[in-house]
Amino acid sequence: MSTKAPPVAREPFIIGDPLIGGFVCGSYRYENASGSSEGSSRLQWYFNNAPIPAPEGTLRDLKVTEAFEGGSLVFAVTPIAASGESGVETRSEAKTATSDFQGISQEESENSFLKQEGNFSFHVPEPGGRRFVSTGGAFGLLDWASQTMFFEGQATWGMPVPPEFLNYFKNNPATRMFTTERDFGALVRNGSSNQLLVWGANMPASHSVKLSDIKTVYSNRWCLAFIYNNPAQGENRIGAIGHRGDGDVISADIQQALYFDIPLAIYATENAFAVRTENGKVYAWGNAAGGGTIPPNVRQQLDSMFVERIIAAAAAFCAIGRNGEIAVWGNPNDGGTLPTAAHLEIIEDGGVNSVIANTTAFCAITRDRRKAISWGKAPEGGTMSATALVVAKKGSILMCKATRWAFCIVSDSGEAEAWGAPQYGGASITGPVRAEIAAAVGEVRAGPRSAKDYVGSRAITVPGKVQVYSNDLSFLLCSQNTDGSTRAVVVWGHHAHGGALTAVQRQRLMDGRIKGVWCTNGAYGVVLAQGPVYGSVMVWGATLAMEDAGEIPPELAQYLTQGVIELYSIKRYPFYEIIPPPNPPHIDPSLVAVCEDGSYVMWGGNVRNQRYVPGQPAKGAGEK
Template sequence: MAWGNNIPNDYKFAELMSDVKAVYSNQYSFIVLHNNLVKNKYWLTGIGRSDCGALIPDEIHLALVNDKPSAVYATYNAYSVLTESGKIYSWGNANFGGVIPPQVKDFLNRRKMEYICATSQAFCAYNADGDIITWGDSNYGGSIDSQTLDDIADDGGVYTVVASNGAFCAITQGRKKAVAWGNRSYGGLISGDALSVAARGKIVLCRASNTSFTIISKAGDIGCWGAINKAPLTETALTDDSVTDSRTGSSDVILNKSVVLGIKNYMKSLEWVDDEEPINASGKSRLKSHVKKATPPVSMTSVKTATGSELDLYSNDGAFFLIARDEGYNTEFVTAWGNTAGGGVLNGDISETLSAAKVLQVVSTNGAFGCLVDAGKTKGIVVVWGRSLQQSDAGSLPTDPEIKSLLNRDVVALYSLKMLPGSIYQPPRYVDPAIAAVLKDGTYVVWGGRIKGGAQHLIG
């Protein structure tokens, strides 16, 4: 079922929205991928605004009949579909990547592509051979300048690509260097000390927020740029406990000494045996190689270790959260940076709780983070930080004592409701994000923006 603006009352849901394999959406429409052909003609059906992707062109339907879609990707007002044979078709608003230019189409037709990622207004396709191509709004990553293409090609092609709301960051196949393009306000230009981290390469973690990127190398060097650039990124640059974002004038702590040195020291504890794997004190390999050529999509948000440990990098609209856990989910290291009000700082209580607990799950809203943890014999505790209920987010627990007590134990899963950021840079507006907790008894607790009373306990 679907409801809301642009959903017609007479839509044939039983006929066109059944046998569903996956559902995709942009700002104004939905696309359904079916397990079997609908009416022997359609792998995909749409609902919503026709000019924003709900109306799939007949020629695309025809091309897909004998070349089954594997996945659909969305910008704000357009879609692209990747088929099992590696072909790509786009539709929707041309300014948002809904029309593939002839030269791009020719490039795609001569190659088998394997992965697509998207900013708010542009698409990027690439494959395991290192080929890469973009289309859509050039101001939001829809075109790559020749120098950036040369930098990628000279290092073996692209390994993987990460997207913010308005820019792309590619990690190269060879030395695992980072390059970026797109809207500068969204991280399209690597700046400050992040330039040297990106150029040295050996990047093992890369993640985007709404307007910025973070990269971390095997040596533990961290680079951060975009809307939260100009942070101290090397030990020689660490002269103050905090820095000011020169573009916005914000006094928020972006990266302080404890964050930079903490990451550096933790990564140093994994002694490198060669260019690919670190070892621990016993001589056993600790980190599986994350630098070999691999078939996309390659996740740069997580590094799995040979012992079962894992480093995971999370983000929301303006902050980042890094956690390392052993195979039993026990925390080995934890830190955060970025917008302080939006979860970029762990206060003492939060840091202590996470450091001493088993962290089972991490979710984020636009301006907050939430963790599901086990602490000693108490299972299923919810820990949150960032923008509070008073700020229309879920970074504080409900104030109602009865509802709050339900989050102190026996929670089995967390889900987040994250609202779509605007496609043109402006100060963040946190409108209606929320977190839902599933309790052991099958009921739910939801809290955050536009939740009646700030929080509710839902039964049945």
């Protein structure tokens, strides 16, 4: 009989937010008083106290599927020493799987220009687990092996981390990270409460903002906003901090209104915020030109509605009522004014089903016939072309997606058209591409992806699903069977920025099972399962020479052939031009692959091309 002490698993914890579609990761600390190193400890995930079957339920990383929504997830580990001794199973605290991020639905975030999930991003949302967050030029990641946060990146983009904060990030797996374009916010445990640590180019050196007892955190380009956790009567329910005039100051009138109406979620344009309350009311603050001031006539509209959803463009908000009512405000030239004719057309067709935003325009899908109606900056998607109007007025719109300055709609019969800035995905779709889209969509019985029948970028079909993705300048449509095999892949838009595939690239996508699609400003990255091999990465679009991630550096290719879980991006904020230039300038984004072994492979314009293992020297690095 062995007299060695049994091993112990300390502090098991679920790293990441359990959002539907993302991954969470199990973490723990192995200890053994006898000094025996760790052997093959047994991992087990539980859903509502029932073990999730192998292999998915016995891996460190768990995909949070729709089947888990509303239920509890628990990570457990039975520690086993290399010498054979086994310890007692230890379980983590439970986390509830959800499709919403802090009161904001996936539909609201996906259909908004700036993604509404606390991580600086556009177009394709970042993975739901949020174990990796980034500004426009730096990143922070929570390492499962050490339960410690690590940071790296460029100065003025949130680096360096203040030395006095570093101890908070050691052995603290409960840390939750949030970012603006140039700032970090870290919500860390502090005794029985929490503390929001903030730093970066826009965070003031001195302030009087309360940064403790916080329930949820949100971000725009310049500021962080938050909802306090159970404040006492007469105390502020929300707060904000950041760049002066861009959402950092909340008026006393708004705070007083919230004393008797609990805030549910905070939404963001580039430089303003809007809070939605339990009673369906909306209040805004920040830069007036970005939606921070609600005009009296719009206030009257909002007060007559029970607001359930909010969609944000870069400088305007669109509120949607429970009966399909609509109200917009913000920059009048960038979607903040809804033309009377468009409003009447929406009303006459039963109100709003969904609204999709690009940088400077909105596109509404009506409730009754699912027609498409757009407004905003005319050459950037606010005014439809004649060919787009034909598809839009027929109705039965199945999907709608935006690039930076353009929109695309696809009907349930497979008719499709784009409009907006021609070099940014808004050129009329060519005949051959139209035929590909029609074949991909028209041959299946499809309906909107949302259970509430909201139109967005995804649709369910009898044999599987179909989804439209985008980056700044192009579109990608993928149709998959129920088993994940690829039915069709269609790309269009700027050829150098993701709008074209080689024959080899297309064949690889068709032969594999697409497990996830992500993007930078000008490239796409896909994680594939090919036969028994899971987690290979394929990219295309703007190249390394263009300071993007549409090609993999040769020295890193060996790390991306298998074992990749998902991809994150480090995007740059799209540049502003009065007239979109014909040749897009290079703006420096990157991709980051999360690997099963705990490493991160990163490449592109604003990172060192490297295999990053937290706490170890980089491999395959090339200074940028």
